[in-house]
Amino acid sequence: MSTGRSEFVYxxxxxxxxxxxxxxxxxxxAPRLVARQLGTKRRRWDTVVVEVDPEKLAARQQFGDRELxxxxxxxxxxxxxDWAFYRDALPHPGYPWRYVRESIHRADDRGLIRTxxxxxxxxxxxxxxxxxxxxxxxxxxxxxxxxxxxxxxxADQLQHDVDTxxxxxxxxxxxxxxxxxxxALLESLPVEAGILTTEFDGGVDADAAxxxxxxxxxSAAASDDSNGDEDRHSRRLELAERAYGRGWRNYExxxxxxxxxxxxxxxxxxxxxxxxxKKCHQSSTxxxxxxxxxxxxxxxWRTRGWPIEGGPGKGIKALxxxxxxxxxxxxxx
Numbered sequence: 122m123s124t125g126r127s128e129f130v131y132x133x134x135x136x137x138x139x140x141x142x143x144x145x146x147x148x149x150x151a152p153r154l155v156a157r158q159l160g161t162k163r164r165r166w167d168t169v170v171v172e173v174d175p176e177k178l179a180a181r182q183q184f185g186d187r188e189l190x191x192x193x194x195x196x197x198x199x200x201x202x203d204w205a206f207y208r209d210a211l212p213h214p215g216y217p218w219r220y221v222r223e224s225i226h227r228a229d230d231r232g233l234i235r236t237x238x239x240x241x242x243x244x245x246x247x248x249x250x251x252x253x254x255x256x257x258x259x260x261x262x263x264x265x266x267x268x269x270x271x272x273x274x275x276a277d278q279l280q281h282d283v284d285t286x287x288x289x290x291x292x293x294x295x296x297x298x299x300x301x302x303x304x305a306l307l308e309s310l311p312v313e314a315g316i317l318t319t320e321f322d323g324g325v326d327a328d329a330a331x332x333x334x335x336x337x338x339x340s341a342a343a344s345d346d347s348n349g350d351e352d353r354h355s356r357r358l359e360l361a362e363r364a365y366g367r368g369w370r371n372y373e374x375x376x377x378x379x380x381x382x383x384x385x386x387x388x389x390x391x392x393x394x395x396x397x398x399k400k401c402h403q404s405s406t407x408x409x410x411x412x413x414x415x416x417x418x419x420x421x422w423r424t425r426g427w428p429i430e431g432g433p434g435k436g437i438k439a440l441x442x443x444x445x446x447x448x449x450x451x452x453x454x
Contacts, residue, residue, distance in 0.1 A: 376409065
């Protein structure tokens with residue numbers, strides 16, 4: 122199975138490059154979080170870069186390492202400074218209050234707010250103000266082989282992004298061909314979308330991508346959160362929270378690192394999944410119990426020279442989780 126141009130592996134490479142070099146036209150390693158496969162009901166993006174305010178991100182971390190869903194965000198963003206009956210403190214959510222009560226209990230269990238009872242009334246109080254920590258939201262579509270057919274399909278998706286302006290910028294990342302004029306520049310893509318060409322054959326590093334076409338800021342009036350567009354602002358925060366909680370290394374949840382053939386191999390400054398049986402960078406769709414080569418780790422691997430709670434598979438999960446947490450603190454691996 123050839124995966125040299127696998128969209129899954131390419132997606133991981135683009136995500137790692139974005140951690141190292143974003144923004145591509147400015148000082149490297151600007152404060153940012155990177156995630157993959159995020160979006161709305163109507164649109165899902167391959168890679169999402171969240172440009173952040175470092176001080177406000179540090180304030181966000183008071184609410185833990187896990188993401189806040191829309192229901193929890195509704196509560197922590199509006200929780201009062203002083204004790205108040207939750208119906209008086211929170212804006213009407215647009216759905217029955219009994220669901221809000223359930224979310225309040227979840228928030229209390231996670232230490233996101235304080236609660237107490239005043240008779241049969243639930244009162245709430247915030248632990249800290251929830252910061253407006255998102256500066257900009259960047260969407261990147263990854264197409265390692267951008268032929269005419271793929272470009273036609275992608276053009277409609279990008280035009281939707283331009284029209285809705287949920288993201289501040291939209292980019293396309295594609296593999297460099299070495300031609301005098303890159304084919305991506307000749308396709309009928311919206312002119313508002315930027316184009317990145319990448320060269321990952323030598324591994325992932327900060328110099329592995331170049332800008333072929335600069336994007337425009339999408340609909341300045343629509344993308345200005347000060348204009349009172351609360352719905353758009355809330356959706357952007359929800360996307361940013363998913364990026365914060367999931368990152369892009371969560372592929373191990375849909376793959377089988379507990380297989381004896383699952384490895385992580387270094388490619389420049391990236392660690393990519395590798396199948397020792399197939400001898401390639403496997404995709405998440407083929408790495409599972411249905412794979413003919415799947416073999417669980419021998420029990421002896423989980424006790425000989427490894428922590429009692431697990432073997433190499435557990436170690437791989439812990440490594441990916443640790444590196445994701447480090448990036449959330451705006452470090453590097």
